[in-house]
Amino acid sequence: MLNFNQLRIFYHAARNLNFTAAARDLFITQPAVTAQIKLLEEYCSLKLFRKKGRGVYLTDEGRALFEYTKHVFDYEKEIEFAIEEMRELKRGILRLGTTKTYARYFMPFLLTRFHQTYSDIRIHLDEGSSQAMVQSLIDFKNEIVIIAKITSHPGVRFLPLSREGIVVIAHPDHPLAGKAAISTEELAEERIIMKEGGSGTRHLIDDLFIRANRTPNIVMETSNTEFIKLEVQRGEGIAFLVESAVLLELEQGLLTSLPIHDQTLFLNVSIAYLEDQQLSPPSRAFLETLTNLSGNDIPALGIGALMTKIRTHRDGLTAT
Amino acid sequence: MLNFNQLRIFYHAARNLNFTAAARDLFITQPAVTAQIKLLEEYCSLKLFRKKGRGVYLTDEGRALFEYTKHVFDYEKEIEFAIEEMRELKRGILRLGTTKTYARYFMPFLLTRFHQTYSDIRIHLDEGSSQAMVQSLIDFKNEIVIIAKITSHPGVRFLPLSREGIVVIAHPDHPLAGKAAISTEELAEERIIMKEGGSGTRHLIDDLFIRANRTPNIVMETSNTEFIKLEVQRGEGIAFLVESAVLLELEQGLLTSLPIHDQTLFLNVSIAYLEDQQLSPPSRAFLETLTNLSGNDIPALGIGALMTKIRTHRDGLTAT
DNA sequence: GGTATTCATAACCTCTAATTATGAATGGTT
DNA sequence: AACCATTCATAATTAGAGGTTATGAATACC
Numbered sequence: 001m002l003n004f005n006q007l008r009i010f011y012h013a014a015r016n017l018n019f020t021a022a023a024r025d026l027f028i029t030q031p032a033v034t035a036q037i038k039l040l041e042e043y044c045s046l047k048l049f050r051k052k053g054r055g056v057y058l059t060d061e062g063r064a065l066f067e068y069t070k071h072v073f074d075y076e077k078e079i080e081f082a083i084e085e086m087r088e089l090k091r092g093i094l095r096l097g098t099t100k101t102y103a104r105y106f107m108p109f110l111l112t113r114f115h116q117t118y119s120d121i122r123i124h125l126d127e128g129s130s131q132a133m134v135q136s137l138i139d140f141k142n143e144i145v146i147i148a149k150i151t152s153h154p155g156v157r158f159l160p161l162s163r164e165g166i167v168v169i170a171h172p173d174h175p176l177a178g179k180a181a182i183s184t185e186e187l188a189e190e191r192i193i194m195k196e197g198g199s200g201t202r203h204l205i206d207d208l209f210i211r212a213n214r215t216p217n218i219v220m221e222t223s224n225t226e227f228i229k230l231e232v233q234r235g236e237g238i239a240f241l242v243e244s245a246v247l248l249e250l251e252q253g254l255l256t257s258l259p260i261h262d263q264t265l266f267l268n269v270s271i272a273y274l275e276d277q278q279l280s281p282p283s284r285a286f287l288e289t290l291t292n293l294s295g296n297d298i299p300a301l302g303i304g305a306l307m308t309k310i311r312t313h314r315d316g317l318t319a320t
Numbered sequence: 321m322l323n324f325n326q327l328r329i330f331y332h333a334a335r336n337l338n339f340t341a342a343a344r345d346l347f348i349t350q351p352a353v354t355a356q357i358k359l360l361e362e363y364c365s366l367k368l369f370r371k372k373g374r375g376v377y378l379t380d381e382g383r384a385l386f387e388y389t390k391h392v393f394d395y396e397k398e399i400e401f402a403i404e405e406m407r408e409l410k411r412g413i414l415r416l417g418t419t420k421t422y423a424r425y426f427m428p429f430l431l432t433r434f435h436q437t438y439s440d441i442r443i444h445l446d447e448g449s450s451q452a453m454v455q456s457l458i459d460f461k462n463e464i465v466i467i468a469k470i471t472s473h474p475g476v477r478f479l480p481l482s483r484e485g486i487v488v489i490a491h492p493d494h495p496l497a498g499k500a501a502i503s504t505e506e507l508a509e510e511r512i513i514m515k516e517g518g519s520g521t522r523h524l525i526d527d528l529f530i531r532a533n534r535t536p537n538i539v540m541e542t543s544n545t546e547f548i549k550l551e552v553q554r555g556e557g558i559a560f561l562v563e564s565a566v567l568l569e570l571e572q573g574l575l576t577s578l579p580i581h582d583q584t585l586f587l588n589v590s591i592a593y594l595e596d597q598q599l600s601p602p603s604r605a606f607l608e609t610l611t612n613l614s615g616n617d618i619p620a621l622g623i624g625a626l627m628t629k630i631r632t633h634r635d636g637l638t639a640t
Numbered sequence: 641g642g643t644a645t646t647c648a649t650a651a652c653c654t655c656t657a658a659t660t661a662t663g664a665a666t667g668g669t670t
Numbered sequence: 671a672a673c674c675a676t677t678c679a680t681a682a683t684t685a686g687a688g689g690t691t692a693t694g695a696a697t698a699c700c
Contacts, residue, residue: 064406068395340678352657376677
């Protein structure tokens, strides 16, 4: 087993062909150099230096070893550089998890923001159900997940990220379209295309009907948001969806939203991570990006509003 | 400045994904591993391991660092191997010096012998005058030189290697050819083609004439033995040369040797090296080869005789 | 010839990196 | 479920590697 301290001292001594200079390089005293070189020579059973007058120079064996040590300490610099880069977020991986819907509607916006600041960090975006994403934290597959908080888990910290408005969408020609306020009872009469169980939205809507003591008429359930939107556009029923997922269709008049009587439905989208584990630099940077991004107004506004606000702000700046 | 001890411990811990096993690998205790990993993490300001249940595994940063350390400790094995090889004489350089004449007539024989045993040692054979070769020792250009001992030098040790007979050569038709014994006085009358000043042979012959109180008739002087032989073959004069240098020509009848009256001229060929410096393994091996080769009879016999003896011995073996 | 520089040596000291002993958490087993 | 085995963490202590200071010897320089 080589002693790298001795190798390092040898390297500097060989480079300078001068023990005193090597000592200076390493911020130690000259006798320390002499002693360590001697120990190294004993370890190798080889003379590495010859003494010539008041100087030293390398034997053939020393010269051969010097070639090796050069590689070692050049490589050391590379390693130090790599560590520095990881610390300084010039390299690394951000492992995020989220649900399909969020991946489709929020994440591109958030990750673009993140990427603007930390362009050298690779992003791994994992998708799955809220449940699966919480499990992925525990399995250390992801460091941060963005999901609706349904149940709390021991050891997992949830930070509220955004209150996303839930809208009831319907075909523009739907009989209820344009009505002022629709009651839960009325909704229970409608054919509903529902998000699958386990999703944050489903949790919220189930709760809504339980409070109204009604059973919704679920004609279809799926985890696929795109599919739901298409079914509603085809007049197959109404659906509850996160507003930001249908912004475009509402704007374009492909869908309409039905105002719910006396109810404003919100989904609490949270950032979740393990509270006892220290987050990696990329993850910390991501959290910081989110808080910097929102000030503190995301939870109040929802991402949809924030996206609009920032888009406006940016356009304003561009116009100036 | 990286701490390679910590890196080594990290390397083993990462390889095993188990601190206890790493400790076993390194013949230390587990708390030592824990402590050094912790120090490394502090140095990097990066978490390298995550704790999962009763095991550990690498963070992304740890995984990146592990890739680097793998290279380091693979390379360490290479270095250790190289050191071992140098020690075991499976690589290295033998730096010898000698005079042109010896390089031509003795060295091939000696070096072939050496090379048979130490086939992996590269041989650097340097040529120059005896004087220059002694200087090359002092300048550490060569570790061992084989020369005639003319003067002694402080710090240089001379070991007698061989007593080489000096013969007087002449054209086979030379008037003195065949005469029983020729006196120094007679030789002084002859046209002599002499080796240049500084050579061992010249030193000896000068001495011979001084003792006889005669001045030789030097018609030509050169350091080139081959040239001398050719000139003598052309009948330009007689010459004094080391017997082994003219063995072939004498055998083939191209030259004849003149018996010198009452005199047997010998040149003491010596091995010289610096006495205070420790010799390198290849040089020690070379010295050992020489002593093994001769038993103790080289100085008495001369290399020429030894070459014949060994050749005969070998041929005898081959025939059996 | 005196001076400065360089490496070697010796005695001593400091602090790193071990050790021992023990605890806490987890996972497998009966 | 209780128990045991395993693994990493922590604390207190200790050994010794690797450093320092002081000085000497050899050599080169002016």
